[in-house]
Amino acid sequence: MTREGLRERIAKMTLEEKAAMCSGADFWHTEAVERLGIPAMMVSDGPHGLRKQDQEADNLGVNDSIRAVCFPAGCGTAASFNRELIREMGEALGEECQAEGVGVILGPAVNIKRSPLCGRNFEYYSEDPYVASEMAGALICGIQSKNVGTSIKHFLANNQEHRRMSSSSEIDERTLREIYLAAFEGAVRKQKPWTVMCSYNRINGVYAAQNKEMLTDVLRGEWGFDGFVVSDWGAVNDRVPDLEAGLDLEMPSSGGVNDQLIVEAVRDGRLKEEVLDEAVERILNIVYRFEENRDKTAVFDRDKDHELARKVAEETCVLLKNEDGVLPLKEQAKVAFIGKYAAKPRYQGGGSSHINSHKVTAAWDCVKGLGTVTYAEGFRDDVDETDEALLKEAVESAEQAEAAVIFAGLPDAFESEGFDRAHMRMPECQNELIRRVAAVQPNTIVVLHNGSPVEMPWADQVKGILEAYLGGQAVGAAVADILYGRVNPSGKLPESFPYQLEDNPSYLYYQGEGDRVEYREGVFVGYRYYDKKKMAVRFPFGFGLSYTTFAYSEPKLSAQRIKDTDTVTLRVDVTNTGDRAGKETVQLYVSAPDSRVIRPVRELRGFEKVELAPGETKMVSFVLDKRAFAYWNTDIHDWYAESGRYLLQVGSSSRDIVVEQEVYVESTAKLPRHYTMDTPFGDLMDDPEAMELLKPLMKIDFLEKKEDGDTTDAAAEAITAEMKEAMMKYMPLRGTFSFASGGVTPQQVREALDKLNG
Numbered sequence: 001m002t003r004e005g006l007r008e009r010i011a012k013m014t015l016e017e018k019a020a021m022c023s024g025a026d027f028w029h030t031e032a033v034e035r036l037g038i039p040a041m042m043v044s045d046g047p048h049g050l051r052k053q054d055q056e057a058d059n060l061g062v063n064d065s066i067r068a069v070c071f072p073a074g075c076g077t078a079a080s081f082n083r084e085l086i087r088e089m090g091e092a093l094g095e096e097c098q099a100e101g102v103g104v105i106l107g108p109a110v111n112i113k114r115s116p117l118c119g120r121n122f123e124y125y126s127e128d129p130y131v132a133s134e135m136a137g138a139l140i141c142g143i144q145s146k147n148v149g150t151s152i153k154h155f156l157a158n159n160q161e162h163r164r165m166s167s168s169s170e171i172d173e174r175t176l177r178e179i180y181l182a183a184f185e186g187a188v189r190k191q192k193p194w195t196v197m198c199s200y201n202r203i204n205g206v207y208a209a210q211n212k213e214m215l216t217d218v219l220r221g222e223w224g225f226d227g228f229v230v231s232d233w234g235a236v237n238d239r240v241p242d243l244e245a246g247l248d249l250e251m252p253s254s255g256g257v258n259d260q261l262i263v264e265a266v267r268d269g270r271l272k273e274e275v276l277d278e279a280v281e282r283i284l285n286i287v288y289r290f291e292e293n294r295d296k297t298a299v300f301d302r303d304k305d306h307e308l309a310r311k312v313a314e315e316t317c318v319l320l321k322n323e324d325g326v327l328p329l330k331e332q333a334k335v336a337f338i339g340k341y342a343a344k345p346r347y348q349g350g351g352s353s354h355i356n357s358h359k360v361t362a363a364w365d366c367v368k369g370l371g372t373v374t375y376a377e378g379f380r381d382d383v384d385e386t387d388e389a390l391l392k393e394a395v396e397s398a399e400q401a402e403a404a405v406i407f408a409g410l411p412d413a414f415e416s417e418g419f420d421r422a423h424m425r426m427p428e429c430q431n432e433l434i435r436r437v438a439a440v441q442p443n444t445i446v447v448l449h450n451g452s453p454v455e456m457p458w459a460d461q462v463k464g465i466l467e468a469y470l471g472g473q474a475v476g477a478a479v480a481d482i483l484y485g486r487v488n489p490s491g492k493l494p495e496s497f498p499y500q501l502e503d504n505p506s507y508l509y510y511q512g513e514g515d516r517v518e519y520r521e522g523v524f525v526g527y528r529y530y531d532k533k534k535m536a537v538r539f540p541f542g543f544g545l546s547y548t549t550f551a552y553s554e555p556k557l558s559a560q561r562i563k564d565t566d567t568v569t570l571r572v573d574v575t576n577t578g579d580r581a582g583k584e585t586v587q588l589y590v591s592a593p594d595s596r597v598i599r600p601v602r603e604l605r606g607f608e609k610v611e612l613a614p615g616e617t618k619m620v621s622f623v624l625d626k627r628a629f630a631y632w633n634t635d636i637h638d639w640y641a642e643s644g645r646y647l648l649q650v651g652s653s654s655r656d657i658v659v660e661q662e663v664y665v666e667s668t669a670k671l672p673r674h675y676t677m678d679t680p681f682g683d684l685m686d687d688p689e690a691m692e693l694l695k696p697l698m699k700i701d702f703l704e705k706k707e708d709g710d711t712t713d714a715a716a717e718a719i720t721a722e723m724k725e726a727m728m729k730y731m732p733l734r735g736t737f738s739f740a741s742g743g744v745t746p747q748q749v750r751e752a753l754d755k756l757n758g
């Protein structure tokens with residue numbers, strides 16, 4: 001509907017009708033206005049399947065929903081690093097929504113995985129904002145191509161479940177921009193989600209629902225978001241100020257109480273009616289966008305989507321260890337499948353994203369026909385203690401086989417919406433099982449089902465580790481195909497796996513004190529921290545093995561030197577040097593070795609996944625603009641790329657940089673100067689314009705360059721000059737008068753400073 005059309009309709013609505021439009025009619029629908037022919041729109045969770053509830057509604061995954069298809073959760077889809085594939089998954093979800101009459105699917109969820117403990121990590125994508133934003137963006141692109149909306153969530157800084165409805169995420173400006181906002185920014189700017197869901201928590205003291213800076217200034221003002229903002233279910237804290245801050249739709253509904261507050265505020269003159277009108281317009285714009293683009297031919301083909309879920313799962317598994325090429329297994333080998341999750345995979349997490357799967361494929365279902373494979377349950381996942389009988393049976397089966405595959409991971413009760421994990425360990429009974437099996441079976445492989453890193457005290461005792469994440473309802477088939485080499489694994493870790501929880505940068509501050517959670521590690525989240533600390537990790541960010549090998553050529557740059565207003569293109573050839581087809585995710589990191597600010601060693605600025613036949617070579621190219629080099633400068637409140645050298649590092653993980661090139665970037669932006677008499681002299685020495693003005697005034701001897709042959713004892717003089725310079729660097733300008741010969745007055749210097757400060 002055109003803007004005019006919408007406005008005409010809104011003009012006909014009563015104040016009460018408009019206020020009611022700003023909250024849900026029920027748990028999953030917007031209000032309809034029958035007398036004006038305004039339809040209601042249904043929304044549903046999300047994000048990795050359709051959780052459409054027909055009857056008993058709830059947002060915690062307690063009651064049933066229609067039978068649907070559970071795709072891999074965010075943790076896994078991120079690991080695929082395959083935008084094209086995730087876009088396809090989005091198209092399927094969009095088609096399902098069209099078939100079911102759902103106008104907006106509530107996801108993707110892109111909150112940064114700050115700590116391995118966050119209860120909803122399985123829904124989230126990455127510790128890196130670029131990965132989160134790109135992969136969520138691909139999903140949004142796919143879903144919305146079917147004229148169904150998305151709701152990127154939870155905006156903002158909902159990085160823990162502990163006290164999620166009251167806690168305040170205390171984050172400095174630069175960290176907010178570079179890490180937490182950035183996870184949303186790329187997806188919002190590029191893919192234009194129809195809606196954004198604000199989170200429950202507060203950001204620097206202000207509830208997300210009431211955060212004008214975030215909901216209006218940043219989201220709409222800077223990023224151009226033109227959809228509506230919906231509250232997380234029950235996140236509205238103070239309806240009228242929330243509306244003014246930019247929160248359009250309250251969900252689920254306040255039973256009319258908050259609508260009444262809006263009406264009264266307009267009547268009293270406390271709230272401008274235009275604010276309400278704008279919110280209604282944003283909501284109806286989306287309602288009609290869906291209504292006018294209904295696809296009556298759409299079908300929810302569950303079996304077809306199951307096959308797609310399998311295809312996605314194949315790329316979300318990450319091969320972490322493959323000593324002596326223990327994988328792939330031979331079809332005829334005698335293999336002991338061990339562990340409950342072989343027969344009943346753990347493939348999704350608990351809470352609002354919980355899907356009522358129409359079928360589930362277990363790895364054991366796919367191999368039991370082979371005749372050479374046995375199954376033993378191994379452990380119970382409702383207790384932490386070892387069940388001796390199950391353990392004994394498992395160890396015996398392993399002893400009699402040529403290889404053992406243990407399906408382990410986190411039980412349902414460990415990972416869910418609503419609470420965080422208490423530690424990073426797997427249940428002790430599973431660790432014990434792995435150790436005991438590995439003691440009798442040298443060819444032991446562990447398959448993991450979990451949404452976030454776990455400690456692996458047994459990692460050195462097993463030959464193979466396959467991280468299957470929470471891979472959706474077809475995960476078993478994908479895992480079986482990878483184990484037997486029918487599929488070559490190609491997932492990469494979208495997060496670092498530290499050795500232990502205590503290594504994680506947020507460890508000291510996570511969950512905070514009471515409702516105050518300080519993000520004191522700043523921008524040093526995940527690999528940004530481990531790399532800076534040169535710390536060993538169990539498995540680094542971006543890591544994942546293949547059954548084949550890849551080689552990289554020397555990269556070529558389109559320019560050696562650019563201005564920050566230009567772009568530079570890097571091209572690199574990747575070759576499959578092994579003997580089977582495979583996919584490699586080429587990663588591009590940017591490092592600013594000469595930066596004057598505290599920055600991570602390297603940051604991911606690009607990735608491309610390529611499929612290569614044996615011997616095949618393909619060229620991958622990356623185009624980098626200012627943003628790839630920039631940090632958030634809190635002086636100008638903007639992105640700033642310092643003039644200087646940058647390294648463009650290409651590799652197959654954050655810890656495996658294979659080739660690099662150097663580019664010089666020249667900044668065209670001017671930072672404001674704040675020179676005073678207290679400014680250390682060194683700062684002025686770094687500023688050519690400042691020196692031009694001050695040098696003639698101050699006649700400081702070490703600044704006078706000696707010509708060759710000028711001195712009698714050149715070496716001694718040089719050292720003296722350097723030492724003097726080093727000492728002077730930290731001296732405030734006012735102090736340098738004692739060293740400056742030439743009778744300059746403070747007044748003259750002040751005038752020069754004023755001129756410089758502009």
Ligand code: BGC
Pocket residue numbers: 045046058059060106153232233352
């Ligand atoms: C969750 C959201 C979800 C909503 C509706 C909330 O509890 O935080 O992610 O979309 O419920 O189910």
